[in-house]
Amino acid sequence: MPSLSEPQSAVFQLGHARVDLRERVLLRNGEPVQVGARAYAILEALIEADGGLVTKHELLARAWPGVVVEENNLQVQLSKLRRALGDDRACIVTESGRGYRLLAARANERTRSEIANGPRNVPGNGDHPTPPAARLPNLPPPIGRDHAISSVLGALTCGRALTLIGSGGIGKTTLSMAVAQRFEAERGGHVMVIELAAMATADEVARAVKARLSAHGASGTSGNSGSLLLLDNAEHMIAAVADIVHRVLDDYPALRVLVTSREALAIDRETLMPVEPLAVPEREADEQTVRRQAAVQLFMKRVEATGRPVHGDPEEIGLIGEICRRLDGLPLAIELAAARVPTLGVEGVHRGLADQLTLLSRGFRTAMPRHRTLRATLDWSFALLDSRSRTLLRRLALFTRRFSIESLCAVACDATLPVSTVIDGIGELLAKSLVKVSFDGPIAHYRLSESTRAYALEHLLSAGEVKEVSARHARDLAARFRNQEAAGSGPALATGEHPEDMLDDTRNAVDWAFSPDGDVRTGVELSSTLVSALLARAKLDECGRRAALALQARQALPEPAMPPAAAIRLKIALAAVLPNLEGPVERACELWREVHEHALRIEDDGLRARSYWGLWNAMLSSGKVSDARRYAEQFEQFARQKHCRWQHIFATTLAATAAHCAGDHHGAAATLEAVVQHVQAYPNDAAEIRQFAVDPLAVCYAGLARIRWLEGDVGEAARLASRSLDLIPAETMEPWFTHVLGVVAAPLALISGDRERARHYLSIMRSQTTLHRLTIWHEFGECLAAILLIHDGDVVRGLSGLERTLDSLLARGFRRLTSPLIVECAQALISVGRTSDALDRLQDAQAFCEINGSFYFMPEILRGRGLCAHAMSRTLDTDRPYDAHALTRAKACFTKAIAMAQSQGARMWELRATLDLIKLPLGDEEANEARNALSALANRFDACSAVPEVREMFALLASTQPSPALS
Numbered sequence: 001m002p003s004l005s006e007p008q009s010a011v012f013q014l015g016h017a018r019v020d021l022r023e024r025v026l027l028r029n030g031e032p033v034q035v036g037a038r039a040y041a042i043l044e045a046l047i048e049a050d051g052g053l054v055t056k057h058e059l060l061a062r063a064w065p066g067v068v069v070e071e072n073n074l075q076v077q078l079s080k081l082r083r084a085l086g087d088d089r090a091c092i093v094t095e096s097g098r099g100y101r102l103l104a105a106r107a108n109e110r111t112r113s114e115i116a117n118g119p120r121n122v123p124g125n126g127d128h129p130t131p132p133a134a135r136l137p138n139l140p141p142p143i144g145r146d147h148a149i150s151s152v153l154g155a156l157t158c159g160r161a162l163t164l165i166g167s168g169g170i171g172k173t174t175l176s177m178a179v180a181q182r183f184e185a186e187r188g189g190h191v192m193v194i195e196l197a198a199m200a201t202a203d204e205v206a207r208a209v210k211a212r213l214s215a216h217g218a219s220g221t222s223g224n225s226g227s228l229l230l231l232d233n234a235e236h237m238i239a240a241v242a243d244i245v246h247r248v249l250d251d252y253p254a255l256r257v258l259v260t261s262r263e264a265l266a267i268d269r270e271t272l273m274p275v276e277p278l279a280v281p282e283r284e285a286d287e288q289t290v291r292r293q294a295a296v297q298l299f300m301k302r303v304e305a306t307g308r309p310v311h312g313d314p315e316e317i318g319l320i321g322e323i324c325r326r327l328d329g330l331p332l333a334i335e336l337a338a339a340r341v342p343t344l345g346v347e348g349v350h351r352g353l354a355d356q357l358t359l360l361s362r363g364f365r366t367a368m369p370r371h372r373t374l375r376a377t378l379d380w381s382f383a384l385l386d387s388r389s390r391t392l393l394r395r396l397a398l399f400t401r402r403f404s405i406e407s408l409c410a411v412a413c414d415a416t417l418p419v420s421t422v423i424d425g426i427g428e429l430l431a432k433s434l435v436k437v438s439f440d441g442p443i444a445h446y447r448l449s450e451s452t453r454a455y456a457l458e459h460l461l462s463a464g465e466v467k468e469v470s471a472r473h474a475r476d477l478a479a480r481f482r483n484q485e486a487a488g489s490g491p492a493l494a495t496g497e498h499p500e501d502m503l504d505d506t507r508n509a510v511d512w513a514f515s516p517d518g519d520v521r522t523g524v525e526l527s528s529t530l531v532s533a534l535l536a537r538a539k540l541d542e543c544g545r546r547a548a549l550a551l552q553a554r555q556a557l558p559e560p561a562m563p564p565a566a567a568i569r570l571k572i573a574l575a576a577v578l579p580n581l582e583g584p585v586e587r588a589c590e591l592w593r594e595v596h597e598h599a600l601r602i603e604d605d606g607l608r609a610r611s612y613w614g615l616w617n618a619m620l621s622s623g624k625v626s627d628a629r630r631y632a633e634q635f636e637q638f639a640r641q642k643h644c645r646w647q648h649i650f651a652t653t654l655a656a657t658a659a660h661c662a663g664d665h666h667g668a669a670a671t672l673e674a675v676v677q678h679v680q681a682y683p684n685d686a687a688e689i690r691q692f693a694v695d696p697l698a699v700c701y702a703g704l705a706r707i708r709w710l711e712g713d714v715g716e717a718a719r720l721a722s723r724s725l726d727l728i729p730a731e732t733m734e735p736w737f738t739h740v741l742g743v744v745a746a747p748l749a750l751i752s753g754d755r756e757r758a759r760h761y762l763s764i765m766r767s768q769t770t771l772h773r774l775t776i777w778h779e780f781g782e783c784l785a786a787i788l789l790i791h792d793g794d795v796v797r798g799l800s801g802l803e804r805t806l807d808s809l810l811a812r813g814f815r816r817l818t819s820p821l822i823v824e825c826a827q828a829l830i831s832v833g834r835t836s837d838a839l840d841r842l843q844d845a846q847a848f849c850e851i852n853g854s855f856y857f858m859p860e861i862l863r864g865r866g867l868c869a870h871a872m873s874r875t876l877d878t879d880r881p882y883d884a885h886a887l888t889r890a891k892a893c894f895t896k897a898i899a900m901a902q903s904q905g906a907r908m909w910e911l912r913a914t915l916d917l918i919k920l921p922l923g924d925e926e927a928n929e930a931r932n933a934l935s936a937l938a939n940r941f942d943a944c945s946a947v948p949e950v951r952e953m954f955a956l957l958a959s960t961q962p963s964p965a966l967s
Contacts, residue, residue, distance in 0.1 A: 144294020189226015
């Protein structure tokens with residue numbers, strides 16, 4: 001038989017068309033059809049393959065030798081060929097993701113002999129070529145789809161028609177091909193694959209189906225029991241495909257049909273199976289959990305396929321998890337994102353997610369045209385919608401998460417889109433997998449994927465409807481909050497009664513309201529609810545920024561335009577977060593006074609209780625201990641009058657904490673212990689307090705930890721500090737977590753000499769305060785870190801950092817627990833010869849504490865002044881090395897510090913002052929008195945303690961050397 005290259009045998013019959021390779025012409029019904037040189041080159045390659053698969057790369061190289069072109073050029077030429085073949089266009093078969101084959105090629109073995117011997121049964125009208133079975137692509141198993149493959153195979157065993165439905169790019173084709181491979185391998189039957197995407201008419205589909213069934217010898221009732229017909233991408237001709245499948249099921253009882261589509265066929269005998277996104281990690285998942293998720297595995301595999309290694313460090317893995325989560329586990333989007341990693345890096349892709357449709361603009365050359373970009377697959381879906389459904393889809397762009405049918409109608413409906421149309425439209429969007437629905441009991445919640453939402457938002461912008469739809473969205477949210485508040489349920493987001501989904505919607509509505517095209521009044525009103533929600537969820541930085549912006553905007557509004565309750569919520573939110581952010585703390589005090597006055601004026605008991613708690617906290621943050629005690633006592637009296645037990649026990653806790661800060665450690669400890677017993681006996685009271693403020697046990701354990709350390713029980717102090725940390729709720733850790741670290745855990749570890757533990761706590765504190773932008777607590781932690789540096793021996797660098805951050809804290813009006821920082825700073829200043837600067841800081845601290853009743857650290861301040869006097873007492877006169885007046889001042893300061901520490905029961909302060917007193921040049925009698933005092937103290941401490949002062953005390957007592965005498 002002559003070879004294909006020989007011109008005398010180069011005529012091929014393709015249904016009603018003939019190809020003369022010698023003359024390089026395509027004839028249909030005897031007439032030449034012009035297709036162009038590139039299209040003809042593609043046709044030649046397909047004929048030469050003799051029914052075999054020709055890859056896309058091979059066809060590109062054949063039609064454009066030596067030239068790199070985009071794959072869509074190949075699609076254009078194939079479309080030309082199919083149009084030229086007319087009714088026989090089904091001869092060219094697409095194998096998804098691999099290439100093309102010519103089904104009629106093998107029939108031309110007969111055609112070759114016809115050239116010499118005359119025609120023999122040339123197919124006429126109604127006849128079809130009998131192509132061989134198309135070989136399935138040998139693809140690796142898709143990641144994360146093992147269970148889905150088994151489920152589909154099981155469903156095909158039980159039923160005859162199964163439709164895989166899902167949004168574009170979710171992996172329906174990939175899953176169906178994997179199912180087909182398993183079906184062929186495990187059951188040994190035929191699989192017939194027909195790609196429908198390129199077909200434009202019902203006749204094309206019908207002819208292709210008939211040809212494939214005929215090629216496998218299926219007829220009437222005698223189909224192969226192992227045959228599977230796979231119809232891929234049916235959504236654009238869903239009605240025609242539904243009719244064909246219905247008839248095929250009747251005509252071929254043994255045949256099974258698998259369809260992929262973005263909507264159901266809606267025929268009887270059809271089983272629907274939604275294709276779900278790949279599993280993505282939760283937001284707070286650890287590294288190993290992130291790595292196990294199918295979406296992450298797909299991303300990493302696709303990145304590795306580009307030749308760019310994935311470093312795999314925890315930070316990069318965390319970013320990959322966030323990328324996959326933001327892409328909703330959509331395989332196409334994940335593959336497209338992975339393709340950009342070699343250019344942008346993982347971090348660059350993560351940053352680019354704000355503009356998904358631009359970022360995900362180029363994929364793999366082997367992808368189908370409508371899947372080569374994320375925009376392409378969305379364009380494909382959008383084109384299937386009628387005009388009203390397109391309008392509805394773009395108006396849904398403002399919903400960032402789930403939404404109800406009421407919200408949908410309120411935002412989308414207008415004169416051009418009535419309610420009935422919206423109801424029908426949402427049904428179409430659901431059917432075409434552009435909107436997802438979930439149910440909470442009988443209540444339906446709808447949602448767009450983030451990619452679909454970004455696409456819809458583009459169309460909303462191009463339609464010029466953003467202002468109008470945003471206004472409706474914001475007004476709807478504001479009205480719903482007003483209605484709930486009028487019903488007595490309070491601001492919905494703040495109480496947590498409304499789904500979390502409204503939080504992001506409210507953010508966006510507020511952003512629009514404060515934009516140039518927005519509505520300031522609506523923005524202020526919505527902000528009052530939003531900041532309450534943010535505060536409840538411990539999002540302090542955002543809460544503070546939005547509350548400050550709304551209060552500033554409110555000043556431009558006429559007073560009657562703003563409901564008083566909204567203004568109060570803004571003031572509460574800002575006042576609550578200022579002592580944690582950047583301050584000034586005094587502004588928080590002012591806002592809480594305004595809230596308190598308003599509560600008294602309108603006789604709102606709940607608001608009044610809240611204001612007492614806020615005033616106590618703000619006053620303590622500003623170091624005004626006397627005011628904090630006064631408000632706590634007023635709170636106690638108020639709660640007693642109202643017979644509210646949980647409020648009374650909480651007010652008692654606040655009063656005890658303030659008493660501790662005033663130096664009444666013994667009384668405070670007794671009260672805090674009583675509170676612990678009460679809340680353990682009455683857990684419902686503790687639950688009420690936790691909803692109102694913080695866990696009362698955490699407050700008690702924190703206070704008791706400090707008191708036990710002062711009393712010398714270092715081990716018990718550490719245990720109580722740990723218990724306080726354990727009570728912090730994981731979902732709203734801040735700012736309480738940082739409070740406990742900064743006020744209790746880190747300082748106690750530092751002054752106890754446990755530097756490694758202190759270093760660990762401060763590292764966590766630095767991370768948390770940076771993450772949550774808790775500026776004041778960040779600076780507080782940096783002060784402690786500077787003190788740790790000084791204790792490590794790097795005095796110059798530590799002192800520089802300490803002075804800078806300490807001055808910044810004081811400038812913000814934050815004075816809570818700053819006295820020990822000032823004392824440490826003074827000691828470092830003395831060590832570098834800046835004694836006058838040290839004395840100035842100590843005198844200022846003493847004056848402030850005396851005015852504001854903050855006597856907790858007064859023994860330490862007095863001790864610091866004694867150290868200054870001791871340093872100033874030294875002279876250059878070898879005969880009289882000490883100044884007597886300065887020594888007298890030093891003794892007086894140390895003696896007063898010891899006396900105050902004894903009155904407070906603060907043995908640690910007493911020990912420190914006594915040790916410094918002994919270091920003075922004392923007379924014999926004074927030295928013996930000091931040594932006796934030290935011996936008495938030793939009975940209260942553990943000789944094995946690691947606290948530096950305790951070790952120094954026992955070492956000194958063990959020494960036989962007398963104290964230096966006054967010369």
